[in-house]
Amino acid sequence: xxxxxxxxxxxxxxxxxxxxxxxxxxxxxxxxxxxxxxxxxxxxxxxxxxxxxxxxxxxxxxxxxxxxxxxxxxxxxxxxxxxxxxxxxxxxxxxxxxxxxxxxxxxxxxxxxxxxxxxxxxxxxxxxxxxxxxxxxxxxxxxxxxxxxxxxxxxxxxxxxxxxxxxxxxxxxxxxxxxxxxxxxxxxxxxxxxxxxxxxxxxxxxxxxxxxxxxxxxxxxxxxxxxxxxxxxxx
Amino acid sequence: xxxxxxxxxxxxxxxxxxxxxxxxxxxxxxxxxxxxxxxxxxxxxxxxxxxxxxxxxx
Numbered sequence: 001x002x003x004x005x006x007x008x009x010x011x012x013x014x015x016x017x018x019x020x021x022x023x024x025x026x027x028x029x030x031x032x033x034x035x036x037x038x039x040x041x042x043x044x045x046x047x048x049x050x051x052x053x054x055x056x057x058x059x060x061x062x063x064x065x066x067x068x069x070x071x072x073x074x075x076x077x078x079x080x081x082x083x084x085x086x087x088x089x090x091x092x093x094x095x096x097x098x099x100x101x102x103x104x105x106x107x108x109x110x111x112x113x114x115x116x117x118x119x120x121x122x123x124x125x126x127x128x129x130x131x132x133x134x135x136x137x138x139x140x141x142x143x144x145x146x147x148x149x150x151x152x153x154x155x156x157x158x159x160x161x162x163x164x165x166x167x168x169x170x171x172x173x174x175x176x177x178x179x180x181x182x183x184x185x186x187x188x189x190x191x192x193x194x195x196x197x198x199x200x201x202x203x204x205x206x207x208x209x210x211x212x213x214x215x216x217x218x219x220x221x222x223x224x225x226x227x228x229x230x231x232x233x234x235x
Numbered sequence: 236x237x238x239x240x241x242x243x244x245x246x247x248x249x250x251x252x253x254x255x256x257x258x259x260x261x262x263x264x265x266x267x268x269x270x271x272x273x274x275x276x277x278x279x280x281x282x283x284x285x286x287x288x289x290x291x292x293x
Contacts, residue, residue, distance in 0.1 A: 027249075043241035047248040054252070097255050101248040108236060108244035209259075216266055223273050230280055 012215055015208030022201030026050070029194035037191075044108035049194050051105055052179075053202035055098040055123075059161050061091030061206060062130065066158040069151035079214075081147035084154050086213035088133050090206060095127045118167035119176045126164055129157040 008014060030049035037045035068084035071077070102120070103113045114120065136153045140146040168176040179185060185192055 042236060043238055044236065044244050046245045050252055051248065093255070093259070097252065100251045100255075104244055104248040104251065108241060212263065216270065219270055223270065223277065226277055227273075227280075230277065230284065 012208050012211040015204050015211060019201050019205035019208055022197055022204060026194055026198030026201050029197055034191040034194040035188060041109050044105060047101060047105040049198045051098060051101045053199040054094050054101065056199065057202050057206040058091050058094035058098055059165060060203070061087045061094060062126065062158055062161045064210065065091060065154040069154035072147060072151040078147060081150060082214050082217045084150060086210045086217065088130050088154060089213060090209050092127065092130045094206070095123065095130065099123065099127065117176070118171040119164065122160060122164040122167050126160045129160055133157065
């Protein structure tokens with residue numbers, strides 16, 4: 001495939017359309033193809049097919065913000081600041097969503113809305129840390145300094161992400177089960193198919209939303225620039 | 236947990252996701268509408284400016 005086809009496939013509208021198809025497919029597979037979980041979770045396990053991909057995407061978004069932060073500090077290019085801002089904004093939205101669906105699933109599976117267990121606690125810390133990213137941005141007026149502060153902050157805040165990811169594996173007192181291990185997934189093939197389709201859909205949704213967010217930021221900048229040039233002198 | 240109870244929780248969780256999608260859509264629509272408004276304002280300002288410049292040349 002030539003580059004223009006890839007560009008079209010990876011444009012924000014195309015990514016969002018692909019995500020919609022895959023998410024709808026994942027939803028249908030989760031409810032009509034994958035069997036009901038045989039463990040004590042029963043039907044409430046259906047939440048897993050969207051809850052887990054949303055959680056993974058939140059962490060991926062924070063990883064994107066981390067990489068964008070590193071690239072900004074190395075190259076001082078404002079496009080990485082815009083990418084970092086979009087990634088943190090969407091990571092936070094996905095995090096809040098995962099907290100919401102997780103609380104509902106927690107009530108169904110463990111009988112409680114909230115427990116101070118490692119995964120939940122570290123995820124809550126991530127939410128607070130990344131919410132503070134916007135406070136950091138709002139306190140600095142100069143654009144370059146703001147971008148530098150935000151990049152450094154995104155890099156530091158990322159420390160919590162691997163801790164959150166590995167919390168269920170290395171901190172034994174957690175309530176979250178470990179589904180994916182080196183010895184296998186511990187779920188039926190049809191469940192895995194539904195999960196992977198939802199995961200692919202959610203990843204494309206995140207990518208499409210990040211691209212859209214960056215595009216809107218760039219449009220706004222162009223408009224501002226145009227407005228300034230209009231005020232300055234003759235056309 | 237009975238199936239009826241589990242269905243309520245699953246519907247609640249997917250309802251939260253759907254609500255988030257709708258809110259996201261509304262926010263995106265608002266941002267696009269605001270950009271369109273700004274663009275319209277700029278186009279009008281540019282036309283006024285062009286008219287003024289033409290008058291000055293005449």
